[in-house]
Amino acid sequence: MPDQDSIQHRISTLTAWLHHLNHQYYQQDTSEVTDQEFDQLLAELQALEKEHPDLALPNSPTQRVGGTITKQFATAPHRYPMLSLGNTYSEADLRDFDERVRKGLEGAEFAYVCEMKFDGVAMSLTYEQGQLTQGVTRGDGTRGDIVTSNVRTIKNLPLHLRAAGPAQPPEFEVRGEIFLPLPVFDDLNKEREQNGEALLANPRNAASGTLKLQDSAVVAARRLRFFAYSFLSPERNVFPTHSAALEALKAWGLPVSDTWRRCTTLAEVLDFIHHWEKKRFELPVATDGIVIKVDDFQQQEALGFTAKSPRWAIAYKYPAEAARTRLNSIQYQVGRTGAVTPVAMLTPVPLAGTVVKRASVHNANQIAALDLRLGDMVFVEKGGEIIPKITGVDLTARPADSQPIRYPTECPACGTPLLRPEGEAHFRCPNDEACPPQLKAKLEHYVSRKALNIDGLGAETVGRFAELGLVRTPADIYDLTVEKLTGLERLGEKSIQNLINGIEASKQVPFDRVLFGLGIRYVGETVAEKLAAHYRTMDAMVAASAAELAAVPEVGGVIAESLAAWATHESNRQLIERLRAAGVQLALTGEAPQAVSDRLAGLTFVLSGVFEQHSRDELQHLITQNGGKITGSISKKLSYLVAGDKMGPAKREKATELKVPIISEVDLLAMIPSSTEFNVADEALEAGNASRPEAAPEAFPATASGRPGQQASLF
Numbered sequence: 277m278p279d280q281d282s283i284q285h286r287i288s289t290l291t292a293w294l295h296h297l298n299h300q301y302y303q304q305d306t307s308e309v310t311d312q313e314f315d316q317l318l319a320e321l322q323a324l325e326k327e328h329p330d331l332a333l334p335n336s337p338t339q340r341v342g343g344t345i346t347k348q349f350a351t352a353p354h355r356y357p358m359l360s361l362g363n364t365y366s367e368a369d370l371r372d373f374d375e376r377v378r379k380g381l382e383g384a385e386f387a388y389v390c391e392m393k394f395d396g397v398a399m400s401l402t403y404e405q406g407q408l409t410q411g412v413t414r415g416d417g418t419r420g421d422i423v424t425s426n427v428r429t430i431k432n433l434p435l436h437l438r439a440a441g442p443a444q445p446p447e448f449e450v451r452g453e454i455f456l457p458l459p460v461f462d463d464l465n466k467e468r469e470q471n472g473e474a475l476l477a478n479p480r481n482a483a484s485g486t487l488k489l490q491d492s493a494v495v496a497a498r499r500l501r502f503f504a505y506s507f508l509s510p511e512r513n514v515f516p517t518h519s520a521a522l523e524a525l526k527a528w529g530l531p532v533s534d535t536w537r538r539c540t541t542l543a544e545v546l547d548f549i550h551h552w553e554k555k556r557f558e559l560p561v562a563t564d565g566i567v568i569k570v571d572d573f574q575q576q577e578a579l580g581f582t583a584k585s586p587r588w589a590i591a592y593k594y595p596a597e598a599a600r601t602r603l604n605s606i607q608y609q610v611g612r613t614g615a616v617t618p619v620a621m622l623t624p625v626p627l628a629g630t631v632v633k634r635a636s637v638h639n640a641n642q643i644a645a646l647d648l649r650l651g652d653m654v655f656v657e658k659g660g661e662i663i664p665k666i667t668g669v670d671l672t673a674r675p676a677d678s679q680p681i682r683y684p685t686e687c688p689a690c691g692t693p694l695l696r697p698e699g700e701a702h703f704r705c706p707n708d709e710a711c712p713p714q715l716k717a718k719l720e721h722y723v724s725r726k727a728l729n730i731d732g733l734g735a736e737t738v739g740r741f742a743e744l745g746l747v748r749t750p751a752d753i754y755d756l757t758v759e760k761l762t763g764l765e766r767l768g769e770k771s772i773q774n775l776i777n778g779i780e781a782s783k784q785v786p787f788d789r790v791l792f793g794l795g796i797r798y799v800g801e802t803v804a805e806k807l808a809a810h811y812r813t814m815d816a817m818v819a820a821s822a823a824e825l826a827a828v829p830e831v832g833g834v835i836a837e838s839l840a841a842w843a844t845h846e847s848n849r850q851l852i853e854r855l856r857a858a859g860v861q862l863a864l865t866g867e868a869p870q871a872v873s874d875r876l877a878g879l880t881f882v883l884s885g886v887f888e889q890h891s892r893d894e895l896q897h898l899i900t901q902n903g904g905k906i907t908g909s910i911s912k913k914l915s916y917l918v919a920g921d922k923m924g925p926a927k928r929e930k931a932t933e934l935k936v937p938i939i940s941e942v943d944l945l946a947m948i949p950s951s952t953e954f955n956v957a958d959e960a961l962e963a964g965n966a967s968r969p970e971a972a973p974e975a976f977p978a979t980a981s982g983r984p985g986q987q988a989s990l991f
């Protein structure tokens with residue numbers, strides 16, 4: 277029998293570890309353990325606390341919903357707490373749950389509704405008189421972040437409801453899950469890989485991270501989606517059952533997944549579970565289990581809640597899908613930015629609806645941590661994650677002569693010694709001017725659809741040209757001629773003419789896409805748009821210092837450093853000159869954004885904290901529209917510090933010390949003509965869902981009211 281001290285010790289260790297994991301999961305959108313491991317740890321703590329209630333720590337993770345509010349948004353209280361769900365991985369536990377419900381309802385008849393458990397972010401929506409008025413995250417369960425402007429960009433989420441089906445109460449709440457469809461998630465990761473950014477581990481993290489972005493235009497471009505799964509109203513008895521409510525939500529135009537089913541016995545529930553166990557991988561949304569709810573609202577009420585979850589519902593989670601197979605070799609891939617990633621080559625094995633041949637091992641640290649050896653039998657898991665990963669080694673099956681994996685110290689492609697920059701997990705090949713896979717990947721990126729999109733010159737063809745030594749940099753593309761290409765294998769006369777025409781046409785591609793096409797590390801599509809809109813010409817941009825670049829909206833310090841370093845390289849300067857000589861667009865054409873007024877001319881502003889009437893991006897836009905300038909840091913020369921909610925005390929102190937006036941959002945708005953304030957609200961409402969843009973606008977448009985992605989945050 278363990279003594280009190282060691283139990284107390286275990287309880288505090290578990291408590292601290294679970295608090296940490298919750299923080300990582302809900303605030304940083306990362307996981308250090310799988311969900312199943314997390315749930316096991318939580319179950320262990322629950323069991324210990326149950327046996328030793330006196331030893332439980334206050335605020336234990338068993339008693340609270342895991343999330344908290346973030347600092348970036350204003351918050352709102354929940355009228356009804358947003359709770360977690362009790363969960364289980366075993367059918368035996370489901371029988372216990374069924375028993376408890378039966379007992380709680382004292383033998384009355386009842387039914388369940390089974391639904392898929394979508395793996396995204398919980399959202400509370402308020403509708404008043406049929407109009408969407410607010411979107412709030414779960415937060416800590418009692419308060420959440422107000423993310424209405426981001427939620428409004430979600431295409432399948434109605435801004436106003438249809439007047440069909442049962443009568444709508446004047447005000448009610450809809451809850452559901454915001455998620456990133458799997459194909460969108462895959463695209464997003466491909467893009468991040470190309471931009472040399474860290475990959476998102478799973479669609480849940482991606483959805484959660486997206487929802488926390490400040491710029492709703494970027495959120496709109498990410499293509500989040502929504503499924504509704506519950507209805508709450510201050511008026512009681514609007515519907516007798518949850519299933520009736522789901523049908524009404526659907527009739528009103530809310531997206532309700534058709535996968536739910538009403539079940540009258542536990543056997544039917546188990547059928548539902550088995551039915552979806554494999555089939556769920558065919559859905560375009562990640563799911564991690566199913567949710568079982570008592571259908572009748574009065575019975576739900578009778579059963580009530582624990583501190584953390586309803587007693588009338590439970591989540592059954594499918595165990596993470598795992599398989600065992602042999603690790604045959606490790607390939608080292610060199611990406612566009614020189615990052616070297618190990619990829620495990622496996623004996624093909626079926627897993628979660630696909631056949632897995634490759635798995636990620638992330639980096640050298642992980643190879644060491646797993647003690648991986650070639651020839652090992654390894655466990656591969658998919659869990660909520662799309663890219664399978666190696667989670668462990670079957671040591672009992674290790675061949676006697678197995679060899680540890682020696683991570684290369686030199687670039688597998690060009691032989692240059694690899695570097696590992698401080699704080700980064702990846703080794704890099706620094707030879708970015710000559711390392712063949714890097715040059716090739718840069719060219720592929722340059723011709724890709726979202727960049728120059730050169731007709732007749734796809735990734736494969738340009739890759740071949742690179743291998744043949746015909747082109748090395750994007751500028752070489754413009755030196756290609758019919759003569760140089762004639763006689764190449766698999767390239768007929770017609771294809772050549774096509775290609776030459778495509779290259780000619782690409783000289784009309786706007787500057788922002790050219791900038792994106794150059795593949796500067798961290799300069800993705802959106803950042804390129806913002807930079808082009810801000811500087812208008814390549815020359816103005818490369819003349820800017822890192823500090824100046826960092827002050828451009830949406831361009832942070834890391835991006836600015838990377839860009840400034842790029843601009844100082846002689847080879848990049850030459851590249852710019854050759855592109856210019858070839859006639860590629862290095863400036864935005866058309867009118868510069870028209871100033872609405874010059875009321876703020878000569879004034880500089882720093883914005884800090886959370887604002888009530890406009891997002892920070894909108895305020896920045898308003899300032900520049902009226903001739904003012906945004907800067908990054910507080911100095912003596914600064915005209916105004918615009919303080920929002922939750923501004924850090926350090927900023928306030930510094931401004932006070934330097935005698936910089938501190939003003940509010942209201943003060944700022946009073947300084948500019950009111951006509952500048954966006955007036956697209958009504959238009960957007962009239963248009964409903966249909967006219968909302970799928971993606972962010974092409975470039976920064978001329979006037980504030982022409983900026984579709986942002987219309988959302990105006991009400």
Ligand SMILES: NC(=O)c1ccc[n+]([C@@H]2O[C@H](COP(=O)([O-])OP(=O)(O)OC[C@H]3O[C@@H](n4cnc5c(N)ncnc54)[C@H](O)[C@@H]3O)[C@@H](O)[C@H]2O)c1
Binds near residue numbers: 307360398
């Ligand atoms: N790996 C980690 O480090 C880590 C850390 C913390 C939490 N977690 C995971 O998160 C879980 C806890 O998360 P939670 O508190 O958000 O609970 P949960 O995800 O287990 O269940 C509640 C949530 O389910 C979602 N949901 C999806 N479909 C639904 C439907 N049809 N009906 C009702 N709800 C539906 C809602 O967002 C709701 O908030 C843990 O069990 C664990 O698996 C993992």
Ligand SMILES: [Zn+2]
Binds near residue numbers: 610692
């Ligand atoms: Zn190299």
